[in-house]
Amino acid sequence: xxxxxxxxxxxxxxxIFSVALLPPIVVSLIYNDGALMAFVYALIINLVGGLVVxxxxxxxxxxxxxxxxxxxxxxxWTTLGLFGSVPFLLTTSPDLSYTDALFESMSGLTTTxxxxxxxxxxxxxxxxxxxxxxxxxxxMGIIVLAVAIMPMLGVGxxxxxxxxxxxxxxxxxxxxRIAETAKALWYIYATLTLLCAIGYWAAxxxxxxxxxxxxxxxAIGGFSTHDASIGYFNSVTIEIICTVFMVISAINFGMxxxxxxxxxxxxxxxxxxxxxxxxxxxxxxxxxxxVLILTSTxxxxxxxxxxxxxxxxIATTSGFSTSDFSVWPHFLPFLLIVTSFAGxxxxxxxxxxxxxxxxxxxxxxxxxxxxxxxxxxxIPVKVGGKAIQERVVSAVWGFFSAYLLVYVMxxxxxxxxxxxxxxxxxxxxATLNNLGPGLGEVSANFASINxxxxxxxxxxxxxxxxxxxxxxxxxxxxxxxx
Amino acid sequence: xxxxxxxxxxxxxxxIFSVALLPPIVVSLIYNDGALMAFVYALIINLVGGLVVxxxxxxxxxxxxxxxxxxxxxxxWTTLGLFGSVPFLLTTSPDLSYTDALFESMSGLTTTxxxxxxxxxxxxxxxxxxxxxxxxxxxMGIIVLAVAIMPMLGVGxxxxxxxxxxxxxxxxxxxxRIAETAKALWYIYATLTLLCAIGYWAAxxxxxxxxxxxxxxxAIGGFSTHDASIGYFNSVTIEIICTVFMVISAINFGMxxxxxxxxxxxxxxxxxxxxxxxxxxxxxxxxxxxVLILTSTxxxxxxxxxxxxxxxxIATTSGFSTSDFSVWPHFLPFLLIVTSFAGxxxxxxxxxxxxxxxxxxxxxxxxxxxxxxxxxxxIPVKVGGKAIQERVVSAVWGFFSAYLLVYVMxxxxxxxxxxxxxxxxxxxxATLNNLGPGLGEVSANFASINxxxxxxxxxxxxxxxxxxxxxxxxxxxxxxxx
Ligand SMILES: [K+]
Ligand SMILES: [K+]
Numbered sequence: 001x002x003x004x005x006x007x008x009x010x011x012x013x014x015x016i017f018s019v020a021l022l023p024p025i026v027v028s029l030i031y032n033d034g035a036l037m038a039f040v041y042a043l044i045i046n047l048v049g050g051l052v053v054x055x056x057x058x059x060x061x062x063x064x065x066x067x068x069x070x071x072x073x074x075x076x077w078t079t080l081g082l083f084g085s086v087p088f089l090l091t092t093s094p095d096l097s098y099t100d101a102l103f104e105s106m107s108g109l110t111t112t113x114x115x116x117x118x119x120x121x122x123x124x125x126x127x128x129x130x131x132x133x134x135x136x137x138x139x140m141g142i143i144v145l146a147v148a149i150m151p152m153l154g155v156g157x158x159x160x161x162x163x164x165x166x167x168x169x170x171x172x173x174x175x176x177r178i179a180e181t182a183k184a185l186w187y188i189y190a191t192l193t194l195l196c197a198i199g200y201w202a203a204x205x206x207x208x209x210x211x212x213x214x215x216x217x218x219a220i221g222g223f224s225t226h227d228a229s230i231g232y233f234n235s236v237t238i239e240i241i242c243t244v245f246m247v248i249s250a251i252n253f254g255m256x257x258x259x260x261x262x263x264x265x266x267x268x269x270x271x272x273x274x275x276x277x278x279x280x281x282x283x284x285x286x287x288x289x290x291v292l293i294l295t296s297t298x299x300x301x302x303x304x305x306x307x308x309x310x311x312x313x314i315a316t317t318s319g320f321s322t323s324d325f326s327v328w329p330h331f332l333p334f335l336l337i338v339t340s341f342a343g344x345x346x347x348x349x350x351x352x353x354x355x356x357x358x359x360x361x362x363x364x365x366x367x368x369x370x371x372x373x374x375x376x377x378x379i380p381v382k383v384g385g386k387a388i389q390e391r392v393v394s395a396v397w398g399f400f401s402a403y404l405l406v407y408v409m410x411x412x413x414x415x416x417x418x419x420x421x422x423x424x425x426x427x428x429x430a431t432l433n434n435l436g437p438g439l440g441e442v443s444a445n446f447a448s449i450n451x452x453x454x455x456x457x458x459x460x461x462x463x464x465x466x467x468x469x470x471x472x473x474x475x476x477x478x479x480x481x482x
Numbered sequence: 483x484x485x486x487x488x489x490x491x492x493x494x495x496x497x498i499f500s501v502a503l504l505p506p507i508v509v510s511l512i513y514n515d516g517a518l519m520a521f522v523y524a525l526i527i528n529l530v531g532g533l534v535v536x537x538x539x540x541x542x543x544x545x546x547x548x549x550x551x552x553x554x555x556x557x558x559w560t561t562l563g564l565f566g567s568v569p570f571l572l573t574t575s576p577d578l579s580y581t582d583a584l585f586e587s588m589s590g591l592t593t594t595x596x597x598x599x600x601x602x603x604x605x606x607x608x609x610x611x612x613x614x615x616x617x618x619x620x621x622m623g624i625i626v627l628a629v630a631i632m633p634m635l636g637v638g639x640x641x642x643x644x645x646x647x648x649x650x651x652x653x654x655x656x657x658x659r660i661a662e663t664a665k666a667l668w669y670i671y672a673t674l675t676l677l678c679a680i681g682y683w684a685a686x687x688x689x690x691x692x693x694x695x696x697x698x699x700x701a702i703g704g705f706s707t708h709d710a711s712i713g714y715f716n717s718v719t720i721e722i723i724c725t726v727f728m729v730i731s732a733i734n735f736g737m738x739x740x741x742x743x744x745x746x747x748x749x750x751x752x753x754x755x756x757x758x759x760x761x762x763x764x765x766x767x768x769x770x771x772x773v774l775i776l777t778s779t780x781x782x783x784x785x786x787x788x789x790x791x792x793x794x795x796i797a798t799t800s801g802f803s804t805s806d807f808s809v810w811p812h813f814l815p816f817l818l819i820v821t822s823f824a825g826x827x828x829x830x831x832x833x834x835x836x837x838x839x840x841x842x843x844x845x846x847x848x849x850x851x852x853x854x855x856x857x858x859x860x861i862p863v864k865v866g867g868k869a870i871q872e873r874v875v876s877a878v879w880g881f882f883s884a885y886l887l888v889y890v891m892x893x894x895x896x897x898x899x900x901x902x903x904x905x906x907x908x909x910x911x912a913t914l915n916n917l918g919p920g921l922g923e924v925s926a927n928f929a930s931i932n933x934x935x936x937x938x939x940x941x942x943x944x945x946x947x948x949x950x951x952x953x954x955x956x957x958x959x960x961x962x963x964x
Pocket of ligand 1: 111112113220221222317318319434435436
């Protein structure tokens with residue numbers, strides 16, 4: 001372990017993050033919204049905080065190894081979560097407790113989008129901007145995490161993507177890979193954000209709303225500048241733009257990279273994960289539309305409209321809303337939350353367990369049936385005609401069971417604080433899948449939840465974003481040995 | 483596939499089952515309870531029904547092969563479920579619909595113990611006896627299934643137990659193995675039942691109640707002759723006897739066989755599965771007792787008493803009750819139902835996913851963490867110092883995911899009929915884990931549930947008892963080819 005080098009990196013990171021407070025300062029100056037000093041003080045605190053961590057280790061250089069990646073990754077998200085909460089703490093509108101400030105910051109950076117705020121429309125513009133900005137920055141972090149770090153660490157079968165990422169894979173050094181891969185994909189990320197913002201603006205959003213929502217759309221974050229979320233605009237055009245960009249952002253960014261290089265789109269429809277993702281989306285949309293029509297919840301055109309938007313929003317783990325799906329009839333609220341367990345594709349900004357893992361699990365489940373009928377046959381699990389290593393398959397299973405175990409533990413924890421089963425179930429889904437909204441008490445926001453529960457849910461967001469194992473591994477003595 | 487041979491066997495089975503209607507006829511004669519003719523007609527219907535199936539194929543002989551085992555097993559349970567429901571249909575007290583009669587019969591034979599009956603205390607003795615008797619017969623079937631058939635079929639990793647079962651394993655013929663293994667273990671099963679009945683009787687139950695409850699205890703069935711279940715007797719001694727026999731019956735019957743042969747008990751505490759089972763039971767009991775004391779739900783002595791009984795009853799998937807745990811505070815109802823997912827040990831009469839599978843899943847989850855820290859090490863999954871074949875491990879994963887997939891589908895199905903999420907969740911757990919009682923609407927009985935839901939739950943009991951795959955495999959075209 002290169003603790004000193006790691007601390008130097010984290011110190012630098014905090015200082016760099018203080019620069020990220022400049023845009024909200026500019027927003028506050030433009031709108032003169034009274035939140036200026038909160039951001040100025042936060043900038044100073046971050047800069048000083050970063051210096052304090054960095055200074056003692058400023059001369060410790062050296063390449064980080066793969067195993068350091070776990071600690072760096074976890075420290076990256078926890079530190080930014082903590083320092084990101086400072087503006088929320090310092091501002092008087094909203095006037096937040098430390099728990100709430102941390103919850104909002106963590107929810108932003110992990111692109112979860114669960115909020116403890118109410119009356120969002122009345123908040124200072126700079127605070128509104130900052131929330132969206134946190135999600136966008138979080139999305140940048142996720143891309144590096146998903147495309148460069150997770151495949152290298154091999155978390156939950158993600159070594160599957162080692163060969164597919166751009167750049168050389170030969171050496172085990174962490175730093176050069178990240179830089180190279182990140183640059184290419186951030187370019188795509190920024191371009192998508194720009195296109196999305198232009199789309200929103202052209203469709204009638206104010207420039208401020210267009211920029212803010214483009215941030216949280218491409219990051220699959222789900223924060224909005226309005227209590228009514230995308231429903232505030234009541235515009236089919238905006239909903240279509242939002243839907244398109246949610247779907248794009250939930251697809252493997254490596255595919256976008258390929259599309260950029262080759263100026264072609266056909267590979268999207270050849271990729272087994274993307275195809276399965278489209279299949280899940282379409283079948284859920286059809287089912288939801290039918291149920292909404294048959295139960296006369298809406299007229300048929302509205303049924304389609306709301307079913308498309310809410311399904312895409314929940315299944316991609318965005319968490320925007322145009323209607324309150326938590327009161328839809330029968331199994332629809334349950335079903336939609338269940339789709340968020342699959343979530344986005346690997347190497348996207350989406351949450352959940354990732355579509356490729358669900359696909360592998362189903363394929364291996366089917367292989368087990370084949371093995372029962374043909375006990376002596378050797379049957380590989382194939383995706384797109386390619387046999388998957390047994391090691392990857394078993395890593396996916398390990399991920400799946402760890403995910404469920406953590407899920408049940410968190411539910412029990414929440415229920416111990418007095419929360420009812422449905423709220424607890426959906427609150428864990430909303431955070432562990434980095435989704436945002438839940439059912440029951442947490443269908444609109446997380447304000448009414450008790451503080452210990454909020455801390456557990458912060459941990460849950462972090463677990464989800466770090467693919468469970470990255471965080472769990474730090475709790476084993478094994479990791480710290482040697 | 484040897485369809486004709488299979489039909490001959492099933493026909494014979496139905497005729498043999500008609501003999502099983504003689505004991506309730508004797509009970510009805512003794513008590514003169516008015517239900518006599520229901521059983522007499524049922525006996526005739528079963529005898530004739532069996533003849534009709536058997537007669538055309540009476541000359542089709544030949545050994546059944548392993549693959550035939552799936553069809554025989556599924557037909558065994560579905561046919562007995564159907565024919566077992568005849569007395570419930572014919573009797574006028576209770577006066578049941580066809581759905582309810584089938585539900586009760588299936589719940590008995592699968593040793594689920596979920597009931598659609600209310601005011602049980604007032605029913606004719608022969609009907610009461612018959613319900614308990616069905617569970618006992620079901621338990622006999624489960625032992626054959628678990629000890630002889632599942633290991634041979636290799637369902638969900640149960641090939642793990644191939645070497646451990648008594649008798650020669652060399653040939654692939656189904657029949658001799660079953661007969662030999664069954665005889666040895668039925669002997670143990672009958673002895674346990676006798677001891678349990680004597681215990682109950684000595685502790686103050688009437689002879690009738692003692693016999694009836696010994697049937698459902700050793701079968702881990704959970705049916706009772708009283709609405710208040712074991713709580714009716716309000717006797718600590720009876721509760722202790724019941725607890726002891728529930729635990730014994732939830733342990734691998736191969737271990738009892740070994741205890742019988744070697745006159746020793748130490749192997750129980752050396753077996754990794756049994757140890758983990760004890761650990762799960764004890765830790766849940768401690769936790770439940772503490773919560774009950776801290777929340778002042780009961781006084782401390784009652785807290786221990788109820789926590790021990792309900793935990794053992796739910797965790798072993800027995801489903802007896804001495805108090806209504808569904809209204810216990812916080813997470814306790816949820817936690818107890820969660821323990822039923824682990825259920826009994828393999829090759830016991832218990833339900834759930836089986837303790838050994840949960841142990842293997844946890845061990846492999848831990849291996850994944852080890853692999854993250856030491857990416858190049860070859861790390862086998864070991865149980866009791868013995869490395870487990872990768873094939874077995876992946877079969878267990880396949881089982882786990884199929885179980886969860888079926889679980890979610892059944893929940894969606896139930897909720898589509900208008901059942902709320904908590905009731906649906908617990909009703910599927912109660913049936914798929916062959917547990918019995920649930921939460922919400924189904925905490926006391928399943929009477930208020932709609933008919934389509936009851937059919938789904940019958941299917942769920944069958945899926946649970948047949949370890950999901952045995953039934954699912956019949957729905958694949960692959961199974962029927964060649
Ligand atoms: K989100
Ligand atoms: K039971």
